[in-house]
Amino acid sequence: MSNEKKLRSYEWFGRSDKMGFVHRSWFRTQGYPDDYFMNKPVIGICNTWSELTPCNSHLRDLAEIVKRGVIEAGGFPLEFPVTSLGETVMRPTTMLFRNLASMDVEESIRANPIDGVVLLTGCDKTTPSTIMGACSVDLPTIVVPGGPMLNGRFRGECIGSGSFNWLIKEKQGVENYTEQDIYEVETGVARSQGHCMTMGTASSMACMAESLGLTLPGMAAIPAVDARKKQFAQLSGRRIVEMVKEDLRLSRILTRAAFENAIVINSAIGGSSNFIIHLLAIAGRIGVPLTLEDFDAIGSKVPLLLNLKPSGKYLMEDFYYAGGLPVIIREMQSYLHNNALTVNGKNIGDNCAVSPCYNTDVIATAQQPLKKEAGMAVLKGNLCQNGAILKPSAASPHLLQHRGRAVVFENIEDYHARIDDPNLDIDEHCVIVLKGVGPVGYPGMPEVGNVDLPMKLLQKGIRDMVRISDGRMSGTAGGTVVLHVSPESSIGGVLALVQNGDMIELDVANRKLHLDVSDEELAARKASWQQPAPMATRGYVKFYIDHVQQAHLGADLDVLRGGSGAEVLRDLH
Numbered sequence: 143m144s145n146e147k148k149l150r151s152y153e154w155f156g157r158s159d160k161m162g163f164v165h166r167s168w169f170r171t172q173g174y175p176d177d178y179f180m181n182k183p184v185i186g187i188c189n190t191w192s193e194l195t196p197c198n199s200h201l202r203d204l205a206e207i208v209k210r211g212v213i214e215a216g217g218f219p220l221e222f223p224v225t226s227l228g229e230t231v232m233r234p235t236t237m238l239f240r241n242l243a244s245m246d247v248e249e250s251i252r253a254n255p256i257d258g259v260v261l262l263t264g265c266d267k268t269t270p271s272t273i274m275g276a277c278s279v280d281l282p283t284i285v286v287p288g289g290p291m292l293n294g295r296f297r298g299e300c301i302g303s304g305s306f307n308w309l310i311k312e313k314q315g316v317e318n319y320t321e322q323d324i325y326e327v328e329t330g331v332a333r334s335q336g337h338c339m340t341m342g343t344a345s346s347m348a349c350m351a352e353s354l355g356l357t358l359p360g361m362a363a364i365p366a367v368d369a370r371k372k373q374f375a376q377l378s379g380r381r382i383v384e385m386v387k388e389d390l391r392l393s394r395i396l397t398r399a400a401f402e403n404a405i406v407i408n409s410a411i412g413g414s415s416n417f418i419i420h421l422l423a424i425a426g427r428i429g430v431p432l433t434l435e436d437f438d439a440i441g442s443k444v445p446l447l448l449n450l451k452p453s454g455k456y457l458m459e460d461f462y463y464a465g466g467l468p469v470i471i472r473e474m475q476s477y478l479h480n481n482a483l484t485v486n487g488k489n490i491g492d493n494c495a496v497s498p499c500y501n502t503d504v505i506a507t508a509q510q511p512l513k514k515e516a517g518m519a520v521l522k523g524n525l526c527q528n529g530a531i532l533k534p535s536a537a538s539p540h541l542l543q544h545r546g547r548a549v550v551f552e553n554i555e556d557y558h559a560r561i562d563d564p565n566l567d568i569d570e571h572c573v574i575v576l577k578g579v580g581p582v583g584y585p586g587m588p589e590v591g592n593v594d595l596p597m598k599l600l601q602k603g604i605r606d607m608v609r610i611s612d613g614r615m616s617g618t619a620g621g622t623v624v625l626h627v628s629p630e631s632s633i634g635g636v637l638a639l640v641q642n643g644d645m646i647e648l649d650v651a652n653r654k655l656h657l658d659v660s661d662e663e664l665a666a667r668k669a670s671w672q673q674p675a676p677m678a679t680r681g682y683v684k685f686y687i688d689h690v691q692q693a694h695l696g697a698d699l700d701v702l703r704g705g706s707g708a709e710v711l712r713d714l715h
């Protein structure tokens with residue numbers, strides 16, 4: 143019996159008192175035999191399946207396969223649903239609810255008789271939210287990424303989900319696409335279950351999980367509908383049972399070295415800018431010191447190896463056929479902490495030591511990369527005292543050093559109302575400044591930073607301009623876009639004080655973003671600045687506005703940073 147007591151779930155199912163009777167008795171309604179309550183690691187399968195999250199619609203089936211593995215290894219699988227965040231429908235933005243979902247995950251794990259956790263993830267926020275919640279409990283945990291859709295197809299060509307969205311205004315307004323054209327794209331771009339198959343945020347998050355050591359090696363790129371996805375899910379189910387026996391908790395895997403590895407890999411794959419905000423939040427939960435500056439210091443000198451949209455040519459299915467993330471990890475070994483531990487109990491370097499590349503047009507070598515330097519630039523200056531970010535590989539080289547006149551939009555409604563006004567005083571040298579789209583302001587920091595250009599400039603053939611905001615950008619988008627400006631405008635950051643006609647200087651090489659207005663003038667503007675009314679006065683949204691931290695800290699709620707462990711202090715009677 144001594145071995146049984148080591149299991150956390152024994153405190154529920156192993157007891158011989160009244161509460162042990164209660165805990166077991168009601169579970170018997172589901173027909174479990176006696177031995178399921180005795181000395182079996184209980185594996186919670188945390189499922190983000192939802193019909194409102196199409197990218198995760200196959201996860202209910204995948205959970206059954208995970209259970210198969212758990213049972214084979216002698217565990218007791220119990221699947222539970224958590225808040226699922228569907229990127230394409232939730233308003234005003236899934237980011238507003240990432241922290242809420244993480245609370246759901248955390249409390250569901252801690253409050254229940256669970257010894258180990260499998261996180262079933264897919265669409266953008268479903269990965270960071272579940273990992274954040276699991277970190278605050280710190281049980282043995284493995285991630286099973288749901289996998290990308292098959293490549294989008296349109297008239298004989300591959301097209302990427304997400305990325306095409308950002309071209310629709312241009313296609314309709316400039317190339318005269320008809321309704322039928324758009325219909326064919328709409329149906330051809332989403333051909334199977336799975337998440338976006340560009341290197342957008344969902345794919346970046348799956349690669350983040352793998353590079354942190356939280357998935358079985360090779361899992362991130364496998365398409366959702368590939369039979370091997372099921373095989374890996376079953377193996378993950380087997381493995382989590384062993385992890386419980388080994389007490390291989392998240393905190394043993396998520397060390398500073400693992401975070402540094404994830405930053406290197408995100409650069410090498412040309413991953414999403416959203417990676418930054420999610421990794422900062424995860425680090426905050428597990429208690430590893432990580433700053434915005436680390437992303438530039440560790441990631442910006444890393445070569446780009448992966449030729450995927452939005453910045454390259456191919457899609458996730460091609461990445462999988464070329465060998466997937468283990469190829470990148472092997473190629474990048476001189477940049478990585480190869481001894482970082484992963485969920486399979488081996489280190490990341492050994493896991494990927496023999497990982498042949500089957501297509502060097504998709505995955506380049508470290509010796510001959512697609513670009514010598516990828517990653518994110520972290521900008522500083524009076525316009526962003528706590529920092530802002532820009533993805534140079536997604537930007538136009540001729541705009542990386544630029545001085546331009548500000549054209550200011552006070553909020554998103556103001557932008558929509560005026561951007562296509564033929565009388566708007568704007569040309570391609572101007573800098574589009576959008577306020578009010580930060581964590582507090584929108585609220586929830588939506589992916590609107592890559593705002594469409596004015597139609598009159600699109601028609602002139604202009605495809606990029608410098609844009610600055612306190613919001614985010616979709617990982618499937620591109621452009622010379624300064625994002626995550628902190629402090630945001632709605633709490634009185636200098637961004638709030640920018641006026642039409644001010645000159646703004648962007649100097650990416652020197653990591654500078656400067657508003658060319660004197661300190662005295664800024665102080666005078668600040669004195670007469672009025673904070674916009676809060677977007678909510680009750681409920682979760684008020685709680686979020688009152689507690690959300692700024693982008694440079696990961697936009698987690700202040701009260702959620704850190705963890706409370708797996709201990710439950712009181713019984714239910």
Ligand code: FES
Pocket residue numbers: 197228229230264265266304337338342344
């Ligand atoms: Fe779900 Fe892109 S919309 S991953």
Ligand code: MG
Pocket residue numbers: 229266342343344589616617618
């Ligand atoms: Mg997205």
